[in-house]
Amino acid sequence: MRKDEIPKETVNRLPIYLRCLNRILLRGHSTISSDELANLVSMSPAKIRKDLSYFGKFGTRGVGYEVKPLIERIRGILNLDKNWKLALVGVGNVGSALLSHPGFHRGCFKIELVFDDDPELIGKEISGKKVHDSSEISNLVEKGLVQIGIIAVPNEKARDVAERLVRGGVTGIINFAPVSIDLHDDVKIYQIDISTELSRLTYHMVP
Amino acid sequence: MRKDEIPKETVNRLPIYLRCLNRILLRGHSTISSDELANLVSMSPAKIRKDLSYFGKFGTRGVGYEVKPLIERIRGILNLDKNWKLALVGVGNVGSALLSHPGFHRGCFKIELVFDDDPELIGKEISGKKVHDSSEISNLVEKGLVQIGIIAVPNEKARDVAERLVRGGVTGIINFAPVSIDLHDDVKIYQIDISTELSRLTYHMVP
């Protein structure tokens, strides 16, 4: 199946299913029905079945889905069976929180390079990673050391950092600065921003 | 216009428009066309026009939109013209990053109460806020001191914290722990999770 035939929304849900399936496996269950999974992630079972059906037939009727192979398959689809190397730019509050994020120690994502432009920080080690000068971004990234960039710098510097990362060959970016950045089409960029989420939240709340 | 007539997706985009409009105002422009705005946020101009049309007529044909009234209107729709008080639960890496997040010092969101269950931290001040014992969540929240909860605790504690917050009367939650939590229908909960975003990213990246 071609990638562009898979609904965007389906792809967005796969990581959520995966997270849940991993938890189920830890609890010792080896199969799960679309109904049970639906309860755990608060969605309709039909949606889950349809989503999974885009990639093949994993379930056995009357029984459900085998958890382990399903996890492996989703990991494959999401390319989580590869090793991804990241560059973190900005070691302020957000940056250092990310460095000590437990999810980065195990798993397929590894922070390989760390950058900042504060002379106080450059050369020091933070959480066991040496901080490089931000002016070196393009050079170091260019050596193919990383594929993904994480931007955790003040707003006004975000755009510039993004351009440097792309110039170095990065093709995916997570941006924590609340600014829209548009780049060449084959660089994918995702935004993480608490004030956006808070605004979405307050829309639904009557004070 | 009734709230449930505004498409979900439109609401999701409003905070993005707003962020961009604020920046435009700072740059001294008093009007902007849907085309210009579309470029800045990388969307189609038609979509923007349709979105804005759901809650009134702000544009003047041949000119564009007046930035200032448009900002005010969007802020009103998103309830950002009210003062929102938050409770932060968990002062680990993520929690302390949030406490020193500049977006919380100005603006309509204020962290009013801070909780943790680490005896080392309880009673101390972090970024000028006294840390309360997590067992006090329901009591303190119940006094109407806050409307929104932010969960920044380890995964296994997230569900419990969510329930306490809700018991205290919170009706909106931002959850940084990567676990699905389902609560009573009139409590809105939004998830922020970097590994989910990274997985969505790697799906689109060919290594």
Place this chain on the structure above:
DNA sequence: AACAGTTTTTGAATTCAATCACAAAACTTG
């Protein structure tokens, strides 16, 4: 005052996503 050039507004057409509903498949039990 009329015309050219923009740009919004808005209903219609199209595309995309979610739900429904049921046949087919596999297991269970007496």
Place this chain on the structure above:
DNA sequence: CAAGTTTTGTGATTGAATTCAAAAACTGTT
């Protein structure tokens, strides 16, 4: 092994969101 139960897989249907395109309204110019 046959009848009954469960649960998947998937066309058909409904619903939502996006794009299109024609009409309307404003600006500036001559």
